[in-house]
Amino acid sequence: MSSQASSPERGAGGSARREADGSARRAADGSAKRALTRGDVLDAAAAIVKEQGPRALTMRKLAAELGTAVTSIYWHVGNREELLDALVERTVADLGEIRAQGRSPATRIVSVTRALRAQLRGHPHLVAMVHERGLTERMFQPATQALVHEVHAAGLRGTQAAEVVRSLLFQVVGFVLVERNRERAPVQYPGDESLWDEATAEHDPALAKGLAAPPDPERLFLLSVRAMVEGLLGTRPRA
Amino acid sequence: MSSQASSPERGAGGSARREADGSARRAADGSAKRALTRGDVLDAAAAIVKEQGPRALTMRKLAAELGTAVTSIYWHVGNREELLDALVERTVADLGEIRAQGRSPATRIVSVTRALRAQLRGHPHLVAMVHERGLTERMFQPATQALVHEVHAAGLRGTQAAEVVRSLLFQVVGFVLVERNRERAPVQYPGDESLWDEATAEHDPALAKGLAAPPDPERLFLLSVRAMVEGLLGTRPRA
DNA sequence: ACCTGAACACCGTTCAAGT
DNA sequence: ACCTGAACACCGTTCAAGT
Numbered sequence: 001m002s003s004q005a006s007s008p009e010r011g012a013g014g015s016a017r018r019e020a021d022g023s024a025r026r027a028a029d030g031s032a033k034r035a036l037t038r039g040d041v042l043d044a045a046a047a048i049v050k051e052q053g054p055r056a057l058t059m060r061k062l063a064a065e066l067g068t069a070v071t072s073i074y075w076h077v078g079n080r081e082e083l084l085d086a087l088v089e090r091t092v093a094d095l096g097e098i099r100a101q102g103r104s105p106a107t108r109i110v111s112v113t114r115a116l117r118a119q120l121r122g123h124p125h126l127v128a129m130v131h132e133r134g135l136t137e138r139m140f141q142p143a144t145q146a147l148v149h150e151v152h153a154a155g156l157r158g159t160q161a162a163e164v165v166r167s168l169l170f171q172v173v174g175f176v177l178v179e180r181n182r183e184r185a186p187v188q189y190p191g192d193e194s195l196w197d198e199a200t201a202e203h204d205p206a207l208a209k210g211l212a213a214p215p216d217p218e219r220l221f222l223l224s225v226r227a228m229v230e231g232l233l234g235t236r237p238r239a
Numbered sequence: 240m241s242s243q244a245s246s247p248e249r250g251a252g253g254s255a256r257r258e259a260d261g262s263a264r265r266a267a268d269g270s271a272k273r274a275l276t277r278g279d280v281l282d283a284a285a286a287i288v289k290e291q292g293p294r295a296l297t298m299r300k301l302a303a304e305l306g307t308a309v310t311s312i313y314w315h316v317g318n319r320e321e322l323l324d325a326l327v328e329r330t331v332a333d334l335g336e337i338r339a340q341g342r343s344p345a346t347r348i349v350s351v352t353r354a355l356r357a358q359l360r361g362h363p364h365l366v367a368m369v370h371e372r373g374l375t376e377r378m379f380q381p382a383t384q385a386l387v388h389e390v391h392a393a394g395l396r397g398t399q400a401a402e403v404v405r406s407l408l409f410q411v412v413g414f415v416l417v418e419r420n421r422e423r424a425p426v427q428y429p430g431d432e433s434l435w436d437e438a439t440a441e442h443d444p445a446l447a448k449g450l451a452a453p454p455d456p457e458r459l460f461l462l463s464v465r466a467m468v469e470g471l472l473g474t475r476p477r478a
Numbered sequence: 479a480c481c482t483g484a485a486c487a488c489c490g491t492t493c494a495a496g497t
Numbered sequence: 498a499c500c501t502g503a504a505c506a507c508c509g510t511t512c513a514a515g516t
Binding site: 128131134136137144145148149152157158159161162163165166167169170171172173174175177178181182200201202204206207209210211220223224226227228229230231232 | 370375388397398400402412416417421441448449459466471
C-alpha cells in the first residue's frame with residue numbers, strides 16, 4: 001500500500017544495464033554508506049532471485065545483503081509480495097523490443113518466436129513469477145505486437161489473425177517450460193531408459209532415443225514452430 | 240528418509256475412487272478414532288491442495304485437520320517435501336489411460352491432445368508440482384504412449400516421429416498453462432482495453448477483440464492443434 | 479523522511495519421552 | 498510400532514520509538 005512513485009532505472013531502451021549493481025552500500029566492508037533507495041532494494045532482490053530463485057528471497061537475507069535492518073526494507077517496498085511485484089514489473093519493462101527478421105512473413109514470424117524464446121531463457125524464473133501475478137498477457141505484449149504485424153503482412157485479419165497469434169505464443173511458452181524442466185532435472189524418475197524400452201516405443205529404437213533425450217532443442221523448436229506456421233498460414237517458412 | 244512401503248489406494252485402474260475420503264478419523268466430532276495411516280495423511284493433504292493449492296498445505300493445518308499432533312505426520316510421511324512428492328506420485332499414477340478416438344491418425348492424434356488437456360484441467364495445481372519435481376516426462380507418459388502409436392499409424396518413424404510427438408505435447412502444455420493463467424486472473428493489468436487499443440491492433444478491431452478475450456478456448460485449442468498436426472503430418476484432421 | 483530493535487504469530491523440523 | 502509436547506531456528510510483519 002506504500003505509494004512509492006520513484007520507478008528507478010527505466011533505462012534508455014532496455015538492453016544495456018549492468019554497471020549499477022548495488023555495490024554502493026556495502027556495510028560489511030565498513031566502506032562508504034549511502035542512503036538506502038528503493039532501487040538498491042530491487043537490485044539486491046533481483047540478484048538473489050536470479051541466482052537462487054524467488055524462494056530464496058527472504059526479507060532477512062535481503063536485509064543482511066544490504067546491510068540494513070529488516071524493517072527498513074518495508075519502508076521502501078511495502079512488503080515481500082509488493083517487492084516481488086515491483087521486481088517482475090521492472091524486469092518485464094526491461095525486456096526490450098522484439099524485432100522480426102527475414103523476408104517472407106512466415107520466416108519473420110519464426111524469427112519472432114525465436115527471439116521470444118531467447119528472452120524467456122534469459123530469465124529462468126520470470127515466467128513462473130509473471131504467471132503467478134496474472135501478468136502473462138502483459139509480458140508477451142511486445143512479442144504479440146510483433147506477431148500481429150507479421151500475421152497482418154501475411155494477409156490474415158480479425159479473429160483468424162488473433163487465433164494464429166495466440167497459437168504461436170502458446171507454443172513458445174509450452175516449449176520453454178518443458179525445455180527448462182528437462183534442464184533442471186536431467187535424470188528423470190524412474191529414468192528414461194526404463195520409460196522408453198523397446199516395447200513402449202513400439203520397436204522403434206530411433207524414436208525411443210529421440211524421446212529419451214532431445215539432442216538439439218534448438219532444432220526441435222524450429223521444427224515445431226515451422227510446422228505450426230505452415231499449418232496456420234498454409235505457407236512453408238524457409239531457414 | 241523414512242522407508243514406508245505401504246502405497247495405499249492403488250485402485251483397480253484409476254477412474255473410480257472417491258468413497259474413502261478420510262472421513263474415518265474425525266477427532267473434532269468426538270466420534271470413533273482409528274489409527275492414523277499414511278493413506279489418511281495423503282487424503283487430507285490432497286484435499287487441502289486441491290481446494291487451496293500446495294502453498295496452503297502446512298503441517299500444522301494438516302495435523303489439525305486430522306486431529307493429530309503435528310509430529311505424528313512426520314512419522315508417516317517423513318517431511319513436507321516427501322509428503323508432496325508422494326501426493327504427486329499418487330495423483331499421476333491415478334490419472335488413468337488416454338485412449339484415442341476417431342478413424343484417421345490425424346483425428347485420433349487430436350483426440351489424444353484433447354484428453355490430455357482435460358486431464359490437466361482436472362488437476363489445476365498438478366502441472367506446476369510435477370514440474371518442480373522433474374516428473375514431467377513421467378506424467379506425460381500415457382499421452383506420449385498414445386501419441387507414439389498414432390504417429391506410427393500415420394507412417395512416421397524414428398527421430399521424425401519423436402519430434403512430432405514432442406511438438407504436440409509442448410503445444411498442449413503451453414496452452415493449458417496460459418489458459419489457466421487467464422482463468423485465475425481474468426482482469427489483467429493494465430487491462431486488456433488499454434493493451435489492445437486501435438493503434439496497437441493495427442486498426443483491426445476484430446483482432447483486438449480476439450486478443451483481449453478468447454471467447455472459446457475449446458475452439459482455439461482445436462484450431463491450433465489441428466494446424467500443428469496438419470503442418471507436421473501434411474494431413475488435415477477432420478472433426 | 480528514513481531507520482531501528484523488540485515483539486507477535488506463524489512456519490518446518492528434531493528429539494527425548496511416552497504407550 | 499505409533500503418538501506426544503517441548504524446543505529450536507527460521508519466517509513475514511507490525512509498531513512504537515528514535516534521528
